Amino acid sequence: MSDRTRAPVPPALTRWEQRTEVPLFAASLLFLLGYAVRVLAPHDAQPWHDISLILVGATWLIFAVDYAVRVRLSGLGHRFVRVRWLDTVVLLLPLLRPLRMVKVYSAVQQRHDEPKLGLYARVMTYAGLTSILLGFSASLAVYRVERDAPGASIRTFGDAVWWACATLTTVGYGDATPVTPTGRVVAAGLMACGLALLGAVTGSFSSWLIQVFRREDEKGPPASG
Structure with a gap:
């Protein structure tokens, strides 16, 4: 029996994802903004390079904390990396977080009837x-x-x-x-x-x-x- 069919998603993890998906998407936009400033700003453009570095580091730390919470609430342990591979990919490569757009909409839709x-x-x-x-x-x-x-x-x-x-x-x-x-x-x-x-x-x-x-x-x- 595979990991996907062995047990349903724990309710605590579902609630966490519904509450954090939109804030995390906002954080991903801030990450993208910081990365854009770091890439596009001239080399001598201070303090913008320092600010962008802080913004990128802070938002990535938020992603890392969220990932750790998801691992804990899932109850999967090390298997989380394989079962929830997209979460692992977007943690390592935050520029790919737009791939979670469908989950963002689903989280928003939970607050509306239709x-x-x-x-x-x-x-x-x-x-x-x-x-x-x-x-x-x-x-x-x-x-x-x-x-x-x-x-x-x-x-x-x-x-x-x-x-x-x-x-x-x-x-x-x-x-x-x-x-x-x-x-x-x-x-x-x-x-x-x-x-x-x-x-x-x-x-x-x-x-x-x-x-x-x-x-x-x-x-x-x-x-x-």
């Missing part, structure tokens, strides 16, 4: 917001490692944003490509996310169109007098 958006609109909204945040995060990460690399084609942050847009949309013009090992790892991850997000959007939009046309067909032509 969804404010339909199913297809929710999917497209999740995918859109996740794409924007992941694209911005990937742009920062790639720009940081590529800007001073020999033979790099990504020299400015604008180049990095253009590359992220082309990669997320699976266009891949090839005019801006990472040359460093770290940059290529980020590119591979962004390609995978881009395929998944694009598939979610196009699939939801197609399903929505089919549903609309089906309703129109069911109405039939107006009866003649």
